[in-house]
Amino acid sequence: MTAIPSFYHQSAPPGLTGIKAWLLTHDHKRLGLMYLGAVFFWFAIAMVLGLLLRTELMSQGRTIMGPGLYNSFFTLHGVIMVFLFAIPAIPAIFGNFFLPIQLGTDDVFFPRLNLFSWYLFMIGGLFALVSLFVGDGFPDTGWTFYVPFSVQDSKNVGLTVTAAFILGMSSMLTGLNFVTTFHRMRDKNMGLMQIPLFTWSLYATAWVQILATPVIGITFVLVVLERFLSIGLFDPDKGGDPLLYQHLFWMYSHPAVYIMILPGMGVISEIIPVFSRKSIFGYKAIVWSSMAIAIAGSLVWAHHMYTSGMSDVSVFVFSLLTFLVAVPSAVKVFSWVATMYKGSIEMTPPLLLALIFIYLFSVGGLTGLVLGAAGTDIHVHDTHFVVAHFHFVMFGGTGFAFFAALHYWWPKMFGVMYTFRAAYWGAVLAAVGFMFHYVPMLILGLQGMPRRYYDYLPQYETGNFLAGFGAYIMVFGIVIMFVNLLMSFRKGVPAPADPWGGTTLEWKVPSPPPVHNFIDKPQIMDFPYDFKGVGEQSQKGSR
Amino acid sequence: MNVDNQDKPHVLSYSQLTVVLIILLALTGLTVGVSYIHMGFFNVPVALAIACLKVSFVLLFFMHLKYEGPIIVLSLIGTVTILMIMIGFTFWDVAFR
Amino acid sequence: MRAEIDRVGLKLGMWLFLYSEIILFGGLFVLYAAYFHKHPESFAVGGKELNRVIGAMNTVVLLISSFTVAASITAIQKGSRKLTIGLLGFSIFCGFIFLVNKYFEWGAKIHHDIYPNSETLVNGEPGLNIFFGLYYVITGLHGLHVIIGMVLLSISLVLMLVGKIDGESFSMLDNSGLYWHLVDLIWIFVFPLFYLVL
Numbered sequence: 001m002t003a004i005p006s007f008y009h010q011s012a013p014p015g016l017t018g019i020k021a022w023l024l025t026h027d028h029k030r031l032g033l034m035y036l037g038a039v040f041f042w043f044a045i046a047m048v049l050g051l052l053l054r055t056e057l058m059s060q061g062r063t064i065m066g067p068g069l070y071n072s073f074f075t076l077h078g079v080i081m082v083f084l085f086a087i088p089a090i091p092a093i094f095g096n097f098f099l100p101i102q103l104g105t106d107d108v109f110f111p112r113l114n115l116f117s118w119y120l121f122m123i124g125g126l127f128a129l130v131s132l133f134v135g136d137g138f139p140d141t142g143w144t145f146y147v148p149f150s151v152q153d154s155k156n157v158g159l160t161v162t163a164a165f166i167l168g169m170s171s172m173l174t175g176l177n178f179v180t181t182f183h184r185m186r187d188k189n190m191g192l193m194q195i196p197l198f199t200w201s202l203y204a205t206a207w208v209q210i211l212a213t214p215v216i217g218i219t220f221v222l223v224v225l226e227r228f229l230s231i232g233l234f235d236p237d238k239g240g241d242p243l244l245y246q247h248l249f250w251m252y253s254h255p256a257v258y259i260m261i262l263p264g265m266g267v268i269s270e271i272i273p274v275f276s277r278k279s280i281f282g283y284k285a286i287v288w289s290s291m292a293i294a295i296a297g298s299l300v301w302a303h304h305m306y307t308s309g310m311s312d313v314s315v316f317v318f319s320l321l322t323f324l325v326a327v328p329s330a331v332k333v334f335s336w337v338a339t340m341y342k343g344s345i346e347m348t349p350p351l352l353l354a355l356i357f358i359y360l361f362s363v364g365g366l367t368g369l370v371l372g373a374a375g376t377d378i379h380v381h382d383t384h385f386v387v388a389h390f391h392f393v394m395f396g397g398t399g400f401a402f403f404a405a406l407h408y409w410w411p412k413m414f415g416v417m418y419t420f421r422a423a424y425w426g427a428v429l430a431a432v433g434f435m436f437h438y439v440p441m442l443i444l445g446l447q448g449m450p451r452r453y454y455d456y457l458p459q460y461e462t463g464n465f466l467a468g469f470g471a472y473i474m475v476f477g478i479v480i481m482f483v484n485l486l487m488s489f490r491k492g493v494p495a496p497a498d499p500w501g502g503t504t505l506e507w508k509v510p511s512p513p514p515v516h517n518f519i520d521k522p523q524i525m526d527f528p529y530d531f532k533g534v535g536e537q538s539q540k541g542s543r
Numbered sequence: 544m545n546v547d548n549q550d551k552p553h554v555l556s557y558s559q560l561t562v563v564l565i566i567l568l569a570l571t572g573l574t575v576g577v578s579y580i581h582m583g584f585f586n587v588p589v590a591l592a593i594a595c596l597k598v599s600f601v602l603l604f605f606m607h608l609k610y611e612g613p614i615i616v617l618s619l620i621g622t623v624t625i626l627m628i629m630i631g632f633t634f635w636d637v638a639f640r
Numbered sequence: 641m642r643a644e645i646d647r648v649g650l651k652l653g654m655w656l657f658l659y660s661e662i663i664l665f666g667g668l669f670v671l672y673a674a675y676f677h678k679h680p681e682s683f684a685v686g687g688k689e690l691n692r693v694i695g696a697m698n699t700v701v702l703l704i705s706s707f708t709v710a711a712s713i714t715a716i717q718k719g720s721r722k723l724t725i726g727l728l729g730f731s732i733f734c735g736f737i738f739l740v741n742k743y744f745e746w747g748a749k750i751h752h753d754i755y756p757n758s759e760t761l762v763n764g765e766p767g768l769n770i771f772f773g774l775y776y777v778i779t780g781l782h783g784l785h786v787i788i789g790m791v792l793l794s795i796s797l798v799l800m801l802v803g804k805i806d807g808e809s810f811s812m813l814d815n816s817g818l819y820w821h822l823v824d825l826i827w828i829f830v831f832p833l834f835y836l837v838l
Binding site (some may be wrong): 563 | 647648652654655659663664666667669672673676678692693696699700703704706708709710711713714717718727770818821824825828829831832833835836837838
């Protein structure tokens with residue numbers, strides 16, 4: 001081990017100590033970890049909320065809470081999971097930590113803006129927390145804040161959407177930073193086709209962050225203005241059209257789901273080749289499909305509105321376009337599977353979680369076809385089928401990609417290795433629990449059980465009970481994973497620079513990296529997933 | 544560090560800028576003048592077309608877009624395309640109710 | 641760490657920010673487009689109630705200020721410090737004129753009971769309520785951006801006065817200028833959409 005201190009022991013800007021070295025840092029690595037701490041906090045709260053919701057639903061009638069609290073809980077669960085976990089987690093944590101390293105440079109282009117983004121994230125979260133406790137309490141409109149209810153609701157809608165606005169600014173500025181870094185700070189020897197796929201996925205995501213987020217910005221500004229000024233822009237009595245709110249809302253919120261999934265796919269594209277000891281299949285196809293998903297994802301928003309009363313023509317057009325989006329996603333799944341074919345598979349926790357991702361995301365994607373086809377959507381719109389679909393893709397997808405990223409990059413970020421066995425148990429329990437939790441919801445939805453309902457008809461009780469049971473198994477598995485990761489600090493097994501035999505630049509620097517990332521000038525390979533030279537170097541024996 | 548193409552940025556002369564301003568003022572006069580002529584439905588596309596022309600002059604010259612690299616030019620075109628999709632695709636609904 | 645300042649990168653960052661502003665206003669233009677389609681006659685009536693001449697004056701003021709901002713960039717690149725400062729100051733003054741005009745316009749409308757949720761608008765044609773609702777929201781948001789632009793230009797002016805901006809290092813001025821031009825761009829669309837819809 002060299003005598004060069006890690007970034008924990010050297011501040012950027014230099015000369016800062018103690019808490020100031022974190023709160024005033026320009027170091028993208030420290031910022032990534034600060035996001036990690038905040039995101040863990042929010043994810044835990046939202047996960048507990050979810051558990052409470054499903055416990056309430058396990059039996060008919062009142063179980064543990066009343067209907068008003070139930071409505072606020074599912075709103076809060078959605079707001080936190082969407083705006084404080086699924087959208088920011090992978091880009092803000094792993095993107096911040098690893099994008100500069102993967103590009104061979106020492107930080108992002110605007111380090112102080114990066115710090116500002118983190119403060120915006122914390123302030124937005126604070127606004128959300130405050131809206132829980134003041135006035136009439138947290139909104140019960142659902143995280144979609146549809147008018148007219150959101151404009152009339154006595155609860156703290158204004159505060160909450162302001163929180164979301166601030167969080168959106170944080171996201172947009174992070175995207176701005178990543179695009180500028182990508183174009184202006186790459187190592188001179190790294191051409192576009194030598195950039196790792198995780199960074200490419202962050203680049204595609206960044207454009208969506210920059211261009212889509214302002215739409216929800218203006219939408220939430222209009223909600224606040226309507227609440228205060230009663231202009232009537234969405235009020236039919238005053239010449240307005242409530243459907244235009246839905247158009248504006250989904251114009252962001254659909255691309256937002258691609259902000260959630262693209263970085264997750266980038267993580268999987270990193271993990272699969274390393275643990276197949278084989279170059280990624282279809283590098284260029286994956287790059288192009290990332291950009292295609294970003295673009296196509298901006299064309300389909302009204303597939304959330306088939307039953308809203310919009311014109312038949314738009315139902316047809318948006319349904320047709322929605323089928324197109326499935327194509328580039330499928331390209332990626334084929335590429336990952338083709339990468340593993342005839343590879344030398346090493347089943348580590350990151351790979352197990354990546355495989356679980358591929359399965360759960362694919363199921364989610366297929367159920368998306370049922371929803372994207374307008375005809376079948378009529379039957380399942382606003383039922384638990386929808387709830388199951390988006391949890392398959394956002395949780396089975398983004399959530400498990402987040403777990404995979406944690407397990408892949410944990411040794412690099414912290415310099416310690418976790419226990420594999422507990423990680424396997426946690427992952428399997430989480431996945432099995434996930435299936436027990438969400439598959440019943442697919443069936444319940446097909447049988448007609450509406451979403452966001454506090455109570456239900458007797459025939460739905462068995463499915464809801466099973467789902468609740470699965471929820472507890474799933475949460476148990478997740479807790480095992482988190483505790484196991486945290487225990488790695490207690491056990492203190494040191495991790496080498498390259499525990500996995502990876503080829504991208506983050507594995508060429510110490511674990512954890514020094515403050516300016518690279519000791520020697522990074523050697524850029526012709527192709528980022530060339531495993532020929534790595535087999536001899538990897539220190540696999542250290543596990 | 545990619546400080547390539549840091550060669551001296553293009554300087555627009557005062558006379559070039561003045562010509563652009565005169566064009567913009569003339570177009571403003573034109574669009575106000577045309578608004579007094581009643582062409583029914585066509586008033587709107589004509590006014591918007593003149594506005595687009597004015598915007599192009601401000602972008603190309605005052606904002607130096609004519610002298611910028613492909614990343615900025617292409618991404619601006621992309622942004623405007625997204626904006627047109629936002630408005631246009633809403634009309635699949637609004638125009639066919 | 642970086643030794644040289646990457647001017648191109650700084651400019652790219654500013655353009656990216658401008659894209660987000662374009663889309664922010666874009667959402668309001670979506671509403672305008674949809675509602676113009678829904679209430680064409682009311683929009684024409686509303687357009688007539690706005691003063692074309694004042695609107696044109698404001699357009700001219702912003703165009704001239706865009707010219708002076710662009711000229712100030714030329715000036716600093718040619719090393720004419722005094723001219724840069726003068727042009728910059730004049731641009732900020734133009735912004736002030738624009739806001740004063742807006743104040744009088746809004747004041748007149750409010751005096752005639754035309755403002756969000758006023759009796760006249762609530763009891764009148766729904767399309768007219770939407771027209772003026774959009775008028776206040778769009779010109780209000782635009783006015784806010786005029787203020788932000790003036791702040792940015794003022795900061796650039798101060799940095800110029802203390803010597804932090806010069807012919808070699810003027811990205812702050814350049815980028816503030818870009819923001820100001822965006823404010824102009826938005827108004828170039830707002831003007832015909834509200835004042836010339838007759």
